[in-house]
Amino acid sequence: MEQLDRCNDADRAWVTEAIRKVEADANRSADTHLLPFPLPPSWGIDLYLKDESVHPTGSLKHRLARSLFLYGLCNGWIGPRSTIVEASSGSTAISEAYFARMLGLPFVAVMPAETSPEKIAQIEFHGGKPHLVRDPAAVVVEARWLAEDLGGHFMDQFTYAERATDWRGNNNIAESIFAQLALERHPIPHWIVVGAGTGGTSATIGRYVRFQRHRTKVCVVDPENSAFYPAWCTGDWTTSTGRGSMIEGIGRPTVEPSFQPSVVDRMIQVPDAASLAVMRIASELLGRRVGGSTGTNLWGAFALIAELRRTGQQGSVVTLLCDSGERYTDSYFSADWLARHGLDLAPHLARARHFLAAGDWPADD
Known part of the structure; x- marks a missing residue:
């Protein structure tokens, strides 16, 4: 995970602008x-x-992706050099790819190999890179490992979904x-x-x-x-x-x-x-x-x-x-x-x- 230098004014300004862009989408x-x-x-x-x-x-997951990006930005987990990684069956990945491209960040979607071709095409359309795994039960572990290898940020929708949204x-x-x-x-x-x-x-x-x-x-x-x-x-x-x-x-x-x-x-x-x-x-x-x-x-x-x-x-x-x-x-x-x-x-x-x-x-x- 990228660790932001809190004394770095340029990084802080980037985060401020990123939050504005995400909220403007809503x-x-x-x-x-x-x-x-x-x-x-x-x-x-x-x-x-x-x-x-x-x-x-195109899906309910647009709300979740927006909330997860705001959560990551406001927690100092996402910065201007972050690679975003997510485990998904497709729809969350499409939405996160959209927001990652909006912020100029690379995005990798770890998904089951049987994810529909239409969803894979949509992820690629928004600039994301699919990373397919044969075992659907392994997508979270694979995503976590990949984020560590890339020095990126694992969004981890399955952990943070319930706390990223203001209920x-x-x-x-x-x-x-x-x-x-x-x-x-x-x-x-x-x-x-x-x-x-x-x-x-x-x-x-x-x-x-x-x-x-x-x-x-x-x-x-x-x-x-x-x-x-x-x-x-x-x-x-x-x-x-x-x-x-x-x-x-x-x-x-x-x-x-x-x-x-x-x-x-x-x-x-x-x-x-x-x-x-x-x-x-x-x-x-x-x-x-x-x-x-x-x-x-x-x-x-x-x-x-x-x-x-x-x-x-x-x-x-x-x-x-x-x-x-x-x-x-x-x-x-x-x-x-x-x-x-x-x-x-x-x-x-x-x-x-x-x-x-x-x-x-x-x-x-």
Whole structure:
């Protein structure tokens, strides 16, 4: 890690200007939209998607990257000669490459070898250098070693995500959601549903709703092979699956330091095939392609809405549209890719379509 000379006026001036540039990016970017998802009005339940795909780098991770850069700059960890290194499944790396180029810093993204080609191309477009590793569980260790070898700064999103964002406000995603809901018929949602990659988003939202004394609960949806859900069930936070998640951007083989289970009210495990089935249905209904993690989010939201209906409640549920499905043309939207991975979407498509038609959630077989 580059150590800045605190008596070096030139370095301090560079940091001051870098912070201005990063904050200017937030200032000139309009807030993301809150989109209604089509459900029958007679249900009395509204579902909203916070569309994070419209950020300049196309995903929810733009917020995280901006926060991590500000955190590193204000802590004196990033300076004018820093090489930035990150461990990522792709989207965080794209966003960090964008900010690194903005500041004139080299950037290296350590990622699983199976990261979608579209994401790799986007990292390179923003001036970053991909460093691919065969074992998805090894990306953090490899990134840490690489940063040490290069004398650079390891951003370490999995450790710092929950502390780099100001959860009390300051235009975080939770504050934005509640401001945008203010004029809706159910302005305080029953549930906010998110996935966990670092755990930073669920930590921010969970803390914010408590700080604001809202009744809203937080549900974390977790894909197959991720450690968060089994650790939640057993209370063993040392749980390790030893496998990476097929749904890019969420799920981890170990429970990361940024995940704060005490502010999560519920967890739902979602089969990979279910995530990709609902991804397709949402893409049809919205008229645009969405990514796999959005499918994961919606599967959990559908289950919770069916539960609200079963208990005679009305209200609203919010989840995230994390990124565009255009990043997954050659993977999640490819029939050949699905066949290679042995994924059968048919039963999950049927279950989700039944929900959208009837409003109830069929029991597991």
